[in-house]
Amino acid sequence: MQGRIGAANVLSDLFAEGTEHVDYVLMLIAASRDMPDEERAICTREMIRGFRDACNECDAPITGGQTVLNPWPIIGGVATSIVSENEFIKSDGAKAGDVVILTKPLGTQVAVNVHQWKYKQNDSWKKCVDKELLDVEAAETMMHEAIVSMARLNRNGARLMLKHGAHAATDVTGFGILGHAQNLMDNQVDAVGMEIHTLPCIAGTTKINNEVFDFRLLLGYSAETSGGLLICVPEELADEFCRELEELDGCPAWIIGRVTDDPGRRATILDDLSIIEF
DSSP, rough: OHHHHHHHHHHHHHHHTTTTOOEEHHHHHHTTHHHHHHHHHHHHHHHHHHHHHHHHHTTOEEEEEEEEESSEEEEEHHHHHHHGGGOOOOOTOOOOOOOOEEEOBBBBBHHHHHHHHHHHTOOOHHHHHHOOOOOEEEEEEEHHHHHHHHHOHHHHHHHHHHHOOOOEEOOTTTTTTHHHHHHHHHSHHHHHHHHEEEEEEEOOOHHHHHHHHHOOOTTTTOOOSSEEEEEEEEEHHHHHHHHHHHHSSSSSSEEEEEEEEOOOOOOOEEEEEEEEEE
């Protein structure tokens, strides 16, 4: 799964531009020099298999890359697509009045940390149990939902961006949703900002964030891996976009905010924030 998630994360950089076609991918892999030889061989082989599976799913040929040794295993890469001007969405065209769609729930950082706490049986896990926030089964369910989300390609979202007249988009990864929203607003042609009124989160992650450790999930700064697309779409087309994407992916997308006139180009989370747990 690590390999598949790594590929999904790489491919999202293209999908966030509204292009579903990938011309080639370079795979970058670090094999762990600290593992025993047999374990390293198995781990490296399985990461490559997962990476290749995700690329095959979207017909993205792997044409090369680089392999190095590292203390721990890493996989990533670079994806490239050569397109004409009418085959992708420039990420600078957001308009005041657009609504903002998010295509995956937040909370992967929280879920992965809970999984590590459970494995280590550390103080943070003991807090979870003592406060009756979750048990082993709930922690495993949370991690499963995070893995399924991270492993899902954003290709269908990209496919619908052109069809439904998206004006701008980005993917949500290491800077958190507010960090990426701010980066997006900083790069718009029009002087616009973004107001986020809803945060969809993996079930159980908000109470862990609030009662055990503050990952800044509800502030918009919890890091995501292979997160969803954050898309600015004309309001009259947004509901149909979400409906079609749910039909294709089998998972919902959410209208979470609005683009506003703002000379300061600020992305903000509103005080009367709504939380949806998925």
